[in-house]
Amino acid sequence: MxxxxxxxxxxxxxxxxxxxxxxxxxxxxxxxxxxxxxxxxxxxxxxxxxxxxxxxxxxxxxxxxxxxxxxxxxxxxxxxxxxxxxxxxxxxxxxxxxxxxxxxTDYVAVAALLAAHGVARSTRFVLRGSGGMARAVLAALVDHGLQGTVVARNARAGRAVAALHGLPWQAELGGAGEADGALLVNATPLGMAGGAEAAAQAFPDDWIARATCVFDVVALPPETPLLRAARRLGRPVIGGDxxxxxxxxxxxxxxxxxxxxxxxxxxxxxxxxxx
The missing domain is CATH 3.40.50.10860 (Leucine Dehydrogenase, chain A, domain 1)
Incomplete structure (x- = not known):
């Protein structure tokens, strides 16, 4: 008691x-x-x-x-x-x-989830975001043995985060072919409850359909627009909750x-x- x-x-x-x-x-x-x-x-x-x-x-x-x-x-x-x-x-x-x-402790959590969900070390990722959470997620991805691309609208922050691991940065998503077999990771506020972009889906449907897994670190709501779309398209998901x-x-x-x-x-x- x-x-x-x-x-x-x-x-x-x-x-x-x-x-x-x-x-x-x-x-x-x-x-x-x-x-x-x-x-x-x-x-x-x-x-x-x-x-x-x-x-x-x-x-x-x-x-x-x-x-x-x-x-x-x-x-x-x-x-x-x-x-x-x-x-x-x-x-x-x-x-x-x-x-x-x-x-x-974000790093510890992400590293544990990559292992628990059996994310293969040969998987390529596309990560959206350049803030503090993106830094933790990116370090866990790289330490898990993955390589990929950082996508961030903030050029200064995006380049800096990507450079920590010798990875490429781009300001916007490219063609859907970039998602082929990839782990798609959202580490931005897109889809976050109460925000200006609460209804936003961090990756479009044609990207999700080509991906191997979708990971949204947004915790609220537990079912973000991105996770709902991934489930609808039959993709495995890892949720922010x-x-x-x-x-x-x-x-x-x-x-x-x-x-x-x-x-x-x-x-x-x-x-x-x-x-």
């Missing part, structure tokens, strides 16, 4: 441009199931330095970081663990006695020092998805 909230309760939180309930429900469900004296709350901010300063000053144990703060928060932190330093992208901050230490669960569990372990078992994770994920 989880203790009643008191002055000793440890607070964890998230910072996102568009806060959702998924992480809040998953973490709090696990605290309850494991009897841990923690509580989790989602926030947004228009003053990132003040928000990060609050994490430090108030002794907030952990802070998940989502778009658009994954790179902007870096100068405000004390230490970057190798996962965050390599990617220059942060999705997790752990408060170690007033020192803010950065991690990236899968990434959300795995990366959140790794955050949970960093914050609490406790690793839930598979049944507890499955129950928490089901609870989070129902909210």
């Amino acid at each position: 989880k203790p009643e909230i008191s002055r000793d309760t440890r607070l964890c939180m998230s910072l996102a441009g568009r806060p959702g309930n998924f992480g809040t429900r998953l973490h709090n469900h696990l605290y309850q199931a494991l009897g841990l004296d923690y509580v989790y709350k989602a926030f947004t901010t228009t003053d990132l330095p003040a928000a990060i300063g609050g994490v430090r000053a108030l002794g907030i144990r952990g802070c998940a970081v989502s778009m658009p703060f994954k790179e902007a928060c870096i100068p405000l932190l004390d230490e970057l663990k190798p996962s965050a330093a390599r990617l220059q992208s942060v999705n997790t901050i752990v408060n170690e006695g007033g020192r803010l230490v950065a991690h990236n 899968e990434v959300s669960v795995l990366q959140a569990v790794e955050q949970f372990v960093l914050y609490t020092g406790v690793r839930p078992d598979a049944a507890q994770i499955a129950a928490a994920a089901a609870h989070a998805r129902a909210g």
